[in-house]
Amino acid sequence: MTADVHTPSEMQRARVAYRRKQSIRSVIISAVSTAVAGVLVVVLVTGSPGWPRVQASFLDPQVAADSLPAILRGLWLNVRLLVVCAIGALLLGLLIAVLRTTRGAVLFPLRALATGYTYTLRGMPLIIGLYLLTFGVPGLRLQGTPSVLVLGAIALIITYAGYLAEVFRAGIESIHPSQWSAARSLGLTYRQTMRHVVLPQAVRRVAPPLLNDMVALQKDVGLVSVAGLVDAVRAAQIETANAFNFTPYVVAAVLFVLLAIPLIAVTDLVTLRAARRQNAGGR
């Protein structure tokens, strides 16, 4: 073993220089292409006959500034609901997936129940579930009926648990049977195998679609507004009706996108890491 410092050959240096030149070139080309496309869009949109009126209706800075506080107050409700519903739906979904993947004839009723649950709850429109829970349940006039906010959260949780249960199940069933056999032959019980061997792998494998459902949930929590609560979109709707100006909707849309960016970035990162782990074959 010599401790020589590695010096790349003439050929290798030329290769490196060529690659660098090529990447600089492609960056410049994409920048120019983007600029041209952007200018064309701007010219075509702002040059259209109805543009001044659309601009006044959808992009009025004064209306945007006036409506921002109300929309932010509404968004705070969205955020709180999102956190609660995400945790609730993940736990319930996992439980249902585990029930659905049990074996053994004795447990058939449980499996049938879990299967029926995912069929029904995924098929039912969320808004109808919300109506039934937030308008129907208080109508029973039972003692200790929770507030409509809680009822709305329950509707979201049970609906999304149906979707997430199927994602978890796909993950559990994608784990190779040899993993089960190996774990059981080491003397682990069914429960221990599920807990320590199968689920960790399964959840890791389906992390991207799970996070994808979280992004969808983030927008759907706003539907609790049918029960009378004011979320960001509803706040925007109220502001819109005051002045017959649609700018508040645009403000709400921008806020929602900003809120989604971290979640989407995490999703991309997790997906990338999972792909690297699986394809490199290493740990």
Add this chain to the structure above:
Amino acid sequence: MAMRRTSVPAVALLLATVAGVSACAPEESGGEATPAASGTVSCDPGSMKTLTAGKLTIGTDQPAYEPWFKDDKPESGEGFESAVAYAVATQLGYTKENVVWTRVRFDSAIAPGPKSFDIDINQFSITEERRKAVDFSSPYYLVRQAVVAKNSSRIAGATGLAGLKDAKLGAQVGTTSYQAITELVKPSQAAQVFNSNDDAKQALENGTIDGLVVDLPTAFYMTAAELTDAKIVGQMPQVGTQEGFGIVLDQGSSLTGCVTQAVDALRTDGTLTTLEKQWLAQVAGAPELS
């Protein structure tokens, strides 16, 4: 080292994307409408520029509620707004056959795009802010807001706005009723907002809200025909200018002047009062909330 050329299809795809994003469409014919100054334009079916020549297209929301429309059938001429719409049409010289009804959601009625109606009658309250987006005719009905509550409710005996402060109040989204709650009552608990008065009534029945704010004729109809053991707690005080319902037209519509003239004529000759007596007869005697 041969340079790789950017392919023609790639450039074509880029251009197609740009075209798609900006949806190239030719300018509509018609151009800028000029608001008609009264007297300069003759108001008759022959010379009015309506969507369909010789016909008047009138928009309203679906469902259309009593007492403004009867049985969700605006074409019947029954209900206050349906009757007013036909009276305006007649005033402009349209026969009943030449009146076409169309259903328009609230949001589409106020959007900046081309309108699917000539005039829209749907309990639109006239406000200065809204005038920046649409044209209004002169008011065909002066309206007050009222609070409806169950007889058993804790606000059933309220005599002033102070008595409503700690109540849970609700209203339909996008209405001046909601503004009345936030600006007049300023309740300690956030007002609840519903998609429709139907949802709000259900919430009132369930006890999810203590009181519901609607315009007075609706309040009378609800307590008379729809809600059991509910009452009108009282009318909201009038703030600033008297609130009135106006017919909505596209901004800068050439018909605004004519429609306003028609509504003014109907007010002067007593037709509006007659129609009010016929369809909104019981709207009197609700206690005033101070």
